[in-house]
Amino acid sequence: TCCEAKNTWAGLILRNDHVWRFGSTGELFAGRSFTVETWVKLNSIGGDQSILGQKDSFGTGRGLHLIIRGGRPHLGFYSHDLHGTRSLEPHRWTHVAFVYDAEAREMRIFLDGAPAGVRANMQPLQGNTGVYVGTWSSGRFLNGAMLRLSVWSVARSAAEVEEAFNLRVAPTEIR
Numbered sequence: 641t642c643c644e645a646k647n648t649w650a651g652l653i654l655r656n657d658h659v660w661r662f663g664s665t666g667e668l669f670a671g672r673s674f675t676v677e678t679w680v681k682l683n684s685i686g687g688d689q690s691i692l693g694q695k696d697s698f699g700t701g702r703g704l705h706l707i708i709r710g711g712r713p714h715l716g717f718y719s720h721d722l723h724g725t726r727s728l729e730p731h732r733w734t735h736v737a738f739v740y741d742a743e744a745r746e747m748r749i750f751l752d753g754a755p756a757g758v759r760a761n762m763q764p765l766q767g768n769t770g771v772y773v774g775t776w777s778s779g780r781f782l783n784g785a786m787l788r789l790s791v792w793s794v795a796r797s798a799a800e801v802e803e804a805f806n807l808r809v810a811p812t813e814i815r
Contacts, residue, residue, distance in 0.1 A: 662692065665704050666768030668791065673742040675792040676706055677804055681733045682784040685711030689783050691736070693776020694769050704765055705776040706738045713738065713749045713756060717766075722747040722759040733787070735805040740764070741795035748795075753805030755798065 668674065676692055685708070693705040703718025713724035715738045728734045728751065737750040742764050749757040773789065774782050790804070 662771045662773045662791075664768055665694065665765060665771055668771060668793075669704055669740075669765050670767055671742065671764045672793065673740060673795040675737060675739045675794065675796040675801070676790070677735065677737040677792075677796075677801065678789040679733050679787040680708065680728065680736050680782070680784060681787075682708060682711075682728055682730045682782075684783050685728065685730050687783075688714075688776070688780040690772075690774055690776040690780050691738075691782065691786060691789075692771060692773055693780075695772060695775060703767075704771060707776060707780070708736075708782075713751060715740070715747050715749055715757075717762070717764075720762055722749060722757050722762070724749045724751065724757040726751050726756045730784075737796070737801045737804070739795050739801070744795070746795075748798075750798070750801045750805075753802035 678691060680691065682689065687710070689708040691706045691708070693707065694703055700719040703716065705714070705716045705718070707714045707716070708728060709723065711727040713728070713736050715722045735752050739748040739750070741748070745760065745762050747759045747762050748755065
């Protein structure tokens with residue numbers, strides 16, 4: 641079983657409607673702890689803008705979507721969701737982290753290394769369907785850019801998320 645595995649796409653810059661299949665909920669997220677971290681720069685803050693999600697097979701507790709909704713980060717399993725308490729600013733790089741702790745049954749969101757939402761008593765994600773970077777629900781794309789997408793198979797601590805934020809985005813990574 642996995643414990644500390646991490647997948648990182650350090651050079652990733654995803655813009656607008658560029659999408660690719662990342663894996664499946666069953667192999668990466670369902671029934672277990674995880675952390676997804678990335679740097680995001682939005683062109684606008686309206687609507688749902690996807691970082692990672694499913695295109696189909698939704699049902700309560702079975703629809704992964706890690707998105708920016710109306711300018712605020714949103715960690716959702718479809719009707720089992722956490723909406724962040726703080727907003728991102730357009731045209732500014734922001735570090736976003738989505739954490740699900742299966743043992744504690746808790747969702748957490750961080751912006752720029754600081755807590756931006758927590759919700760307890762949340763059941764783990766269920767199901768096994770495709771997960772895509774840059775879209776969810778077929779057509780809700782990221783209107784902006786994403787850099788350094790990291791997926792961890794553990795619920796990272798607040799200190800670990802803050803440390804990742806403090807690494808910052810180097811100007812040479814942005815083209």
